[in-house]
Amino acid sequence: MVAAGAGVDGTAGERRQLINVAYRLLGSLAESEDAVQEAYARWYALPRSRREEIVSPGAWLTKVTGRVCLDVLGSARARRERYVGAWLPEPLPDRAEWGRGHGSDPADQMVLDESVSMAFLVVLESMTPAERVAFVLHDVFRYPFAEIADVLGRTPAACKQLAASARRRARLARDPGAAAGQAGTVRHVKEAWQAKDIAALVDLLDPAAVMTADGGGTAGAALRPIEGGARIAQYMVAIADRAAGLELLERTVNGTPGLVARRAGTVMTVASFEVTDGRVTRIWAVRNPEKLRPWGQAEQTRVRR
Numbered sequence: 493m494v495a496a497g498a499g500v501d502g503t504a505g506e507r508r509q510l511i512n513v514a515y516r517l518l519g520s521l522a523e524s525e526d527a528v529q530e531a532y533a534r535w536y537a538l539p540r541s542r543r544e545e546i547v548s549p550g551a552w553l554t555k556v557t558g559r560v561c562l563d564v565l566g567s568a569r570a571r572r573e574r575y576v577g578a579w580l581p582e583p584l585p586d587r588a589e590w591g592r593g594h595g596s597d598p599a600d601q602m603v604l605d606e607s608v609s610m611a612f613l614v615v616l617e618s619m620t621p622a623e624r625v626a627f628v629l630h631d632v633f634r635y636p637f638a639e640i641a642d643v644l645g646r647t648p649a650a651c652k653q654l655a656a657s658a659r660r661r662a663r664l665a666r667d668p669g670a671a672a673g674q675a676g677t678v679r680h681v682k683e684a685w686q687a688k689d690i691a692a693l694v695d696l697l698d699p700a701a702v703m704t705a706d707g708g709g710t711a712g713a714a715l716r717p718i719e720g721g722a723r724i725a726q727y728m729v730a731i732a733d734r735a736a737g738l739e740l741l742e743r744t745v746n747g748t749p750g751l752v753a754r755r756a757g758t759v760m761t762v763a764s765f766e767v768t769d770g771r772v773t774r775i776w777a778v779r780n781p782e783k784l785r786p787w788g789q790a791e792q793t794r795v796r797r
Contacts, residue, residue, distance in 0.1 A: 507532075511601040513554060513558070517562075521584075522582075522782075527557055531557040531560060532553070535552070555639070565621035578704050578715070578716070579706060581614070583745050583764060584745070585745070585786055587602070607628075609747055610745065614776065615661065618661055620654075626652075626658060631658075636648075637652050673767065674765065675749040678750065684696060685740060693728060697771060698768065701775070702773075703718040704775070705778075706778045706779060710781060711779035711780060713777070714727070735753075735760075737755050750764045752787065759787040762787055764778075
């Protein structure tokens with residue numbers, strides 16, 4: 493929900509861009525919404541005469557949103573240390589699956605591209621807050637370093653160095669055709685998982701594959717990453733044995749093919765995959781109910797159609 497009166501001065505139209513920036517910086521829809529709301533609150537706290545002096549309200553709101561996100565990232569590390577098990581970014585449903593008529597919800601504002609893939613977001617988590625802000629604003633949103641310097645309180649040259657350092661961390665091969673090839677592999681994983689076929693799963697998983705689960709202490713999940721294709725296959729089949737009535741569904745997760753596990757109409761798990769040369773190298777399974785709220789709405793929308 494945009495602050496009251498946001499449409500009067502044209503700033504309401506900036507909300508989608510701000511949500512997209514904030515989610516890539518924070519990896520959390522709820523925190524992104526809070527950051528954007530804070531930026532709007534600061535905008536309307538300005539005297540009207542001051543607002544009228546600002547040539548580009550969108551640039552001002554982006555700068556403030558970036559600063560708020562920087563503060564959140566700075567405190568996030570301490571919170572993550574107290575988090576039960578691994579912390580993963582919140583997975584996003586496809587806008588078509590989310591449905592129409594929810595334009596005020598941050599999930600409906602997201603542009604799904606390679607910069608919100610789970611693989612990309614996990615890499616962003618390895619960066620320092622300043623690196624992440626410089627890299628996302630410059631490499632993803634093409635903001636000039638002069639404007640980024642205003643967000644970070646550093647010189648443009650220092651911001652350029654931060655982005656370069658972040659780029660070295662990332663080294664992501666953005667293959668626009670990857671999703672098409674990934675869909676078939678994910679479908680085979682689903683079929684083998686449903687059949688509880690360990691041998692078939694082992695064939696689909698890279699021997700050095702890693703599976704990371706996020707239960708947040710409120711849903712059962714392995715507290716540490718599971719390493720090795722054979723161990724992951726055994727773990728997946730053990731889950732299937734324990735979870736009677738679990739339904740596996742092919743869904744788009746953060747813009748790439750993934751799986752949703754649902755029981756009695758409730759989304760229990762959202763899984764993202766990284767596929768290389770036809771084999772799964774990484775699995776990220778989000779089970780924390782707090783991070784799956786948009787998925788419950790998405791599935792309800794599908795049922796109503």
